[in-house]
Amino acid sequence: MEFELTPEQQQVRDLVREFATQEIAPGAGERDEHEELPLDIVKKLGELGICGVPIPEEHGGLGADAVTWALVIEELGRADASVAVTVSVASGLAAGMIARYGSTEQRQRWLPPIAAGEMLAGFGLTEPGSGSDAAALRTKARLDAGSWVIDGSKSFITNSGTPITGFVVVACRTGDDAGANGVSTIVVPADAPGFSVGAPYRKLGWRSSDTHELSFEGCRVPEDHLLGERGRGLAQCLAALDDGRISIAALSVGLAQGCLDASVRYAKDREAFGRPIGNYEAIAFKLADMRAAIEASRLLTYRAAWLKDRGQPYTTEAAIAKLRASETAVDVAREAIQVHGGYGYTEEFPVARAYRDAKVLEIGEGTSEILRLVIARDLGLQPQV
């Protein structure tokens, strides 16, 4: 057993931490207030090579391992959850689908601009009528004269309507099979005719990340935009979500760590009844519990990533990491506000934003309930769905 990061992993983490602390964290509150996606930061992250960390070297990335990618998302999440999810969805989920299932042509077209931070991309699975029950999706695609013609809609699609959105990977029903085997994924370029992006959602958190409902009305894309094998779409998406769950777990760990750092600082500084509040057991033990929960979540997250790097199964471990880390993030953010008292309830301190940003971690890429289902099934149980 080995708990030490490699020198490369440490260097990547240190660089992302330095950049995130100096360049991302300071404006996070203001961007949240104005729901402003920082394209300049995305560009900069591209220039530094951070957007390319999981993308293969031959396509302009670093081709780094899953542990390194988790470290990147953790550090981004510590500074600004919205930036972290933006990069995680583009370079992780969307680019990951292309890297894993794309043809050489698709890889050459879509991966280098994402690695460079010049393009964002989305992953479109959820629909107005189907979220957790992804196999119930209804968006349809049929072949007509060498093109896919897509009709339907998608909900809550991250990165789908930014000025630099290049494409969305869209899960569609392409067969007569009404179940899981009738689904395929298609790369829909942002400028495809018949593809339209709805107004942005007004969200509780992740406010400077970009989320829209999408509609497809006779949307035409060339036949070769099919990703991988026809009929394998749902399996592809679920595999991508295993990776996505490691990222959300890492984001949760980072967010919680940011809350702990802020709380410790505050507890040493703020005085009540003649001494720093951190010298009261009620506060000190709260901080100790926060730390213990964060470190447990971090180890679970790194382990899931490490299993992936070793080529071993990690579906259950990714679910466990995401479940524990996201619930820890919500708990820690809530208690961080408690430590800050009334000031924590204001937007003057970053913990209020963290609390708002944390909640969706228990929802996206598998709700806590669905994750418990995955874990229970691995115990050999068949809970009622």
Next chain:
Amino acid sequence: MNIVVLTKWVPEPEGTPTIGEDGLLVREGADGGLDPGDEYGLEAALQLVEAAGDGEITLLTMGPEIAQAALQRGLAMGAHKGVRITDESLRGADSLVTARVLAAAIKRQPFDLVIGGVESTDGYTGIVPAAIAELLGLPGLTFARELHLSDGTLTIERQTAAGYDVVVAPLPIVITVTAGATEPRYPSLKGVMAAKSKPVETLTLSDLGLSGDDVTPTQTVAEVTDAPPKQGGETVEFDDTTAARIADVLAEAKVI
């Protein structure tokens, strides 16, 4: 074009450094890295080389093993190679000794430009670059807040208290660059990875043809004491005379 950038490892500028019993800074095991003041000069060097389309940047440092971290940072930012001079007898070196050692190392190879920061973030003497210029018999152009190179001539805007002077000199020269001159880049991840395979030469005093006499400090630390605690100051009660009293205080302090 060959540029030598003076590079120093300093303790974490926001931390509290540890002073040893001999009155010298304890570097081993401390948090720290490349002096932020040196990054401006390195950035200027990178921009000059990028604009010229060719050239080589050599980082030069004097310091123990830990100084390697400063070199790695500079190499990750884009410098081409590093030279580190280390020698037991250099412990406690003062500004003159440092300048002699660095000048001897600079002379080993042809160069066009030596760039340093205005002063280091730990010692703050601000003497070394000018002393190097003197030892090399070259013009020393200090406090550059902007620089332009054309046809082997460097023109700088030299920051002064009142504004700036324009100073022109033909290469080779020694310059120092202020914090306002450039915005240092972050190293890219590829830069960080590439830095590991860039050459770093480690030299001792004898490699430079220097002996113990050349590096005997002319300045030694006799004692280190804490700065006196701040005095309480004066509280001025608010009444009709307050404004006048504040004006007097400011006048006494020669602020107004």
